[in-house]
Amino acid sequence: MKTIIIGGGAAGFFLAINLKEMVPGMDVTIIERSQHLLNKVSLSGGGRCNCTNTFQSVEDLKNVYPRGHRLMKRLFRTFGPQEAREWFEAHGVRLTAEPDGRIFPATQQAQTIVDCLLTAAARLGVHIRCGEKIAGLDTLGDYDYVCVTTGGQPYVTGLLKWLADAGHAIEKPVPSLLSLSIDGHSSNLQNMMGVATEHASVMLPGTKFRTDGALLITHWGFSGPAILKLSSFAARHLAECKYHATISINWMGQNDDTVHSLLRETAANNPKKQLANAVPQGLSSRLWSYLVWRSLGEAGGLCSDLHGKRLNKLVNTICNDIYSVNGQGPYKDEFVTCGGISLTSVNPATLESRVMPRLYFAGEVLDVDGITGGFNFQAAWTTAYTVAKAICNKN
Numbered sequence: 001m002k003t004i005i006i007g008g009g010a011a012g013f014f015l016a017i018n019l020k021e022m023v024p025g026m027d028v029t030i031i032e033r034s035q036h037l038l039n040k041v042s043l044s045g046g047g048r049c050n051c052t053n054t055f056q057s058v059e060d061l062k063n064v065y066p067r068g069h070r071l072m073k074r075l076f077r078t079f080g081p082q083e084a085r086e087w088f089e090a091h092g093v094r095l096t097a098e099p100d101g102r103i104f105p106a107t108q109q110a111q112t113i114v115d116c117l118l119t120a121a122a123r124l125g126v127h128i129r130c131g132e133k134i135a136g137l138d139t140l141g142d143y144d145y146v147c148v149t150t151g152g153q154p155y156v157t158g159l160l161k162w163l164a165d166a167g168h169a170i171e172k173p174v175p176s177l178l179s180l181s182i183d184g185h186s187s188n189l190q191n192m193m194g195v196a197t198e199h200a201s202v203m204l205p206g207t208k209f210r211t212d213g214a215l216l217i218t219h220w221g222f223s224g225p226a227i228l229k230l231s232s233f234a235a236r237h238l239a240e241c242k243y244h245a246t247i248s249i250n251w252m253g254q255n256d257d258t259v260h261s262l263l264r265e266t267a268a269n270n271p272k273k274q275l276a277n278a279v280p281q282g283l284s285s286r287l288w289s290y291l292v293w294r295s296l297g298e299a300g301g302l303c304s305d306l307h308g309k310r311l312n313k314l315v316n317t318i319c320n321d322i323y324s325v326n327g328q329g330p331y332k333d334e335f336v337t338c339g340g341i342s343l344t345s346v347n348p349a350t351l352e353s354r355v356m357p358r359l360y361f362a363g364e365v366l367d368v369d370g371i372t373g374g375f376n377f378q379a380a381w382t383t384a385y386t387v388a389k390a391i392c393n394k395n
């Protein structure tokens with residue numbers, strides 16, 4: 001029996017190793033178009049590889065998988081985050097969890113995960129062919145099973161086009177997990193580069209898209225978890241409006257009444273101070289000065305003068321600060337693709353194609369993607385294991 005796996009990334013390797021462990025007699029070959037195996041794993045998590053998550057603070061999978069949460073819920077019953085952790089520990093990788101739930105190798109080096117996968121594949125006798133780009137399955141030759149683990153693709157070209165022509169439904173690929181470029185010249189935002197706030201809320205007015213979390217001001221606009229999450233949930237919407245949109249920032253993530261009371265209290269406690277020097281709890285002094293300047297101009301006058309319209313204006317700037325998004329941010333720190341092979345084209349229990357028997361899909365090539373936090377690698381491990389098990393069950 002012979003299995004060909006197209007794509008030497010996280011899903012391809014995890015599939016190959018598990019299949020060889022389940023069916024030792026299976027001849028397994030990974031075909032990779034580049035010379036770099038597991039390239040994204042080695043770059044991932046800022047070089048540390050956030051390989052999964054404890055999921056302890058995840059109440060509902062739809063909060064972390066904007067696409068594919070139902071499929072993940074189903075497949076986690078067989079191979080979920082706990083099984084992934086046990087798998088890596090059993091294959092010699094000690095893991096460590098951070099307080100926010102993200103899991104990394106204890107070495108804090110992505111190379112540990114790369115080495116684990118490369119070593120296991122070599123030990124099990126997985127064949128690897130690099131530098132071969134597959135554009136259609138008709139040229140593959142003799143095989144019993146084919147697995148497509150080609151990752152996210154920005155366009156429906158090459159193999160994805162071939163699969164579409166063969167009858168697979170494709171959800172149009174668009175980028176997810178982006179920072180946003182802001183028209184900052186008018187707002188002096190550029191001068192605020194490097195400033196962060198821990199508990200912001202961000203939304204796209206007129207839509208249902210709203211997320212919370214830390215926000216970072218960069219030299220091109222906004223980044224940080226709140227923005228990446230927004231770009232994930234609103235991935236299609238942002239692509240449709242060509243990344244031109246209005247964004248509202250609530251810098252403290254609090255409602256108007258709470259911020260109103262906080263500012264009144266701060267002003268009452270510091271009547272003789274310049275407003276810009278009376279920093280309320282929860283904001284950095286740089287961000288506060290900027291917000292005062294943006295709302296009231298310069299230092300904002302004396303605290304004792306903060307009442308009526310001036311107070312309302314400042315509250316509004318803190319809670320509903322409007323900017324114009326004018327594009328994607330320049331760096332793709334943890335970029336993933338929303339879209340790919342539609343889940344309507346695969347059997348949800350086995351991930352076998354409904355169009356071509358003995359053809360399977362795993363990883364980001366499927367229309368499954370998560371927010372940052374290790375959820376994308378978890379999807380790769382889970383879907384790859386599912387395919388290995390499905391092929392094993394046929395043998």
Ligand SMILES: Cc1cc2nc3c(=O)[nH]c(=O)nc-3n(C[C@H](O)[C@H](O)[C@H](O)COP(=O)(O)OP(=O)(O)OC[C@H]3O[C@@H](n4cnc5c(N)ncnc54)[C@H](O)[C@@H]3O)c2cc1C
Binds near residue numbers: 033039
């Ligand atoms: C910079 C960066 C950092 C990231 N950090 C994290 C993180 O810390 N945690 C997390 O959960 N997720 C992270 N992600 C997302 C994560 O890397 C992906 O979701 C994951 O790698 C998907 O695995 P995959 O095997 O499906 O696809 P990939 O890892 O993209 O692998 C697909 C492979 O297929 C090959 N290929 C494609 N087409 C063909 C073809 N036609 N023929 C032959 N070979 C082909 C590609 O060259 C590639 O090697 C990060 C992504 C990026 C870009």
